[in-house]
Amino acid sequence: MVFYVFAALAVAGAIVVIAHSNPVYSAVSLVLTLFSTAVLFILLHADFVAVIQVLVYAGAIMILFIFTVMFLNLRPESFKFDSKYMYFKVSVFFVLLLLVGYFASIGFRMGLKINYAGEPPDFGSAEGVGTVLFTDYLLPFELTSVLIVAAIIGVVAIAKKREG
Amino acid sequence: MAVSIEHYLVLSAILFLIGAYGVITRKNIIIVLMSLELMLNAANLTFVAFSRALDDMTGHVFMIMSLTVAAAEVAVGLALVVSVYRHKETLNIDVLKLLKG
Numbered sequence: 001m002v003f004y005v006f007a008a009l010a011v012a013g014a015i016v017v018i019a020h021s022n023p024v025y026s027a028v029s030l031v032l033t034l035f036s037t038a039v040l041f042i043l044l045h046a047d048f049v050a051v052i053q054v055l056v057y058a059g060a061i062m063i064l065f066i067f068t069v070m071f072l073n074l075r076p077e078s079f080k081f082d083s084k085y086m087y088f089k090v091s092v093f094f095v096l097l098l099l100v101g102y103f104a105s106i107g108f109r110m111g112l113k114i115n116y117a118g119e120p121p122d123f124g125s126a127e128g129v130g131t132v133l134f135t136d137y138l139l140p141f142e143l144t145s146v147l148i149v150a151a152i153i154g155v156v157a158i159a160k161k162r163e164g
Numbered sequence: 165m166a167v168s169i170e171h172y173l174v175l176s177a178i179l180f181l182i183g184a185y186g187v188i189t190r191k192n193i194i195i196v197l198m199s200l201e202l203m204l205n206a207a208n209l210t211f212v213a214f215s216r217a218l219d220d221m222t223g224h225v226f227m228i229m230s231l232t233v234a235a236a237e238v239a240v241g242l243a244l245v246v247s248v249y250r251h252k253e254t255l256n257i258d259v260l261k262l263l264k265g
Contacts, residue, residue: 003167007175014179014202018186023194030198033179037205040172044216049224053208056231061201061238068242069194072249089188096184100177107173107210112217124224132221133228144232151236159243161250 003043010036023069027062034058046124172213180206193248193255197241204234 013033017026034057041050122128133141179202186199208227215223249255 003171007171010175011178011182014182017198017202018182018190018195023192026195026198030201033202034205037209040175040209041212043167044172044212046212046215046224046227049212049227052228052231056235057201057205061235064238064242065194065198068245071246072255074192074194074255093184093188097181100180104173104177107214108170112169112214123219123221128221129224129228133225136222137225137229140229144229147236148232151239155239155243158240159246 003040006036006039006043009033010040023074024066027065027069030065031058031062034062044124048124048126048129169213169217172209176206176209176213179203179209191256191258193245193257193260194242196257197238197245200241201234201238204230 010033013029013031013036016029017033020026020029034053038050038053038058041047041053122131183199183202183206186202187196190196190199208230211223211227211230215221215227245255248260252260254260
């Protein structure tokens with residue numbers, strides 16, 4: 001029951017994101033979608049990941065979005081389809097639709113069952129995720145920090161006001 | 165009321181396609197970036213759902229990696245948006261065709 005409520009909330013939020021003309025409302029409903037996804041993560045016993053989701057997505061990323069929208073002082077755009085690139089875009093969408101259907105069918109055919117009785121006791125906790133993250137995936141984790149440094153330097157270089 | 169893995173897969177596919185539709189149809193760059201976030205979020209949901217079904221926490225690790233990439237991408241993307249707005253005074257992606265894309 002909880003799943004259906006929050007799945008519906010997530011889908012509703014996602015629809016408002018792409019359908020509303022005011023970017024601020026889109027940002028707020030994106031928070032709704034991400035928060036509902038965090039609740040679904042808790043249902044999947046992924047507690048640590050759910051906390052990270054709320055902190056990083058609903059905290060950091062949404063602040064960035066809303067800050068940018070406020071900073072640029074945008075007017076709501078008139079929402080209508082543009083006809084120029086529409087054929088190309090619609091064909092890309094249908095290719096994506098096919099791909100998603102294909103991968104979903106692979107997932108269905110795997111016939112996985114959620115094991116409701118027994119998962120490991122530290123499944124999804126900060127301890128369990130940390131153990132995997134800092135042993136098997138230590139090198140990718142360290143490379144992530146390189147990515148973040150590159151992103152920071154890039155952002156400063158791009159957004160800096162040019163002199164003269 | 166057992167919610168199976170397929171429920172999560174279908175929800176994830178729906179969210180992904182809504183995000184893809186937003187990327188394709190919207191003209192405001194900021195909304196396009198938000199729709200990209202929706203798509204990444206749907207992928208994360210798939211990671212975590214499979215992780216639960218397989219009793220393997222590797223999916224959580226990959227979800228954290230993907231989250232980091234999403235954060236970096238949004239930071240760089242919004243910096244580009246600010247830079248573009250300074251030059252062109254618009255965020256309409258159909259107006260921004262300096263590279264003939």
